[in-house]
């Protein structure tokens with residue numbers, strides 16, 4: 165019994181210091197903040213669904229068909245979660261408001277062009293008291309290394325343009341993200357995957373950019389995060405929804421930062 169207590173205490177300290185690995189950090193936060201016997205959604209689980217507390221169940225949402233998801237993770241032995249619902253997890257328009265105990269989104273928020281607007285949609289789906297479990301990769305620790313960290317002002321502008329329905333302005337901003345992705349992230353990703361990177365040029369590049377602009381399939385990272393910038397984004401959410409949300413926890417592991425957001429009312 166004593167060794168179990170020491171183990172739990174040590175793990176909590178390591179969690180606070182950000183010294184646990186990704187899987188341990190996610191598991192500990194899930195067991196701590198998601199209620200037992202609860203019901204909710206996990207968006208973009210792909211190959212690593214979040215472990216849930218006893219008796220809890222998630223519906224798995226993805227925008228991509230299972231065949232496409234298998235192409236995203238071709239590593240040997242990887243099991244892909246088959247989505248229960250194929251829909252846009254950024255809008256969650258097919259989910260009834262205030263119907264869910266939790267929304268989980270690991271390494272998904274960086275794919276949306278409007279992070280604040282997406283967080284708002286996830287909040288809408290939650291019952292009061294419900295929890296968003298969200299994590300993003302740290303740019304320095306992934307193929308986004310070298311890209312400019314997205315400042316809070318940018319997230320606020322995206323949100324305001326989204327509210328105003330200014331499609332043309334958003335398209336212009338998204339194009340900049342795609343260019344950055346093609347210049348920095350895509351070559352680094354190719355190196356990581358051991359496949360040669362042949363930069364598309366001329367018409368081919370334009371066609372690819374157009375395809376990515378028109379696609380909601382979240383193939384690129386629109387925004388990039390540092391540990392601090394993710395906390396800033398959550399602070400901004402707290403400001404925009406003053407009194408309706410509480411940031412319960414921000415934790416880090418070696419490659420990502422995780423936020424736990426509670427909807428109060």
Ligand SMILES: C[S@@+](CC[C@H](N)C(=O)[O-])C[C@H]1O[C@@H](n2cnc3c(N)ncnc32)[C@H](O)[C@@H]1O
Nearest residue numbers: 208209210226227228252253254270271381382
């Ligand atoms: C980088 S993977 C995340 C995998 C896993 N959750 C993790 O922690 O590593 C992103 C996932 O989000 C999905 N996705 C991207 N855009 C989406 C959208 N608009 N709606 C629903 N799922 C989306 C992708 O198909 C993919 O399964």
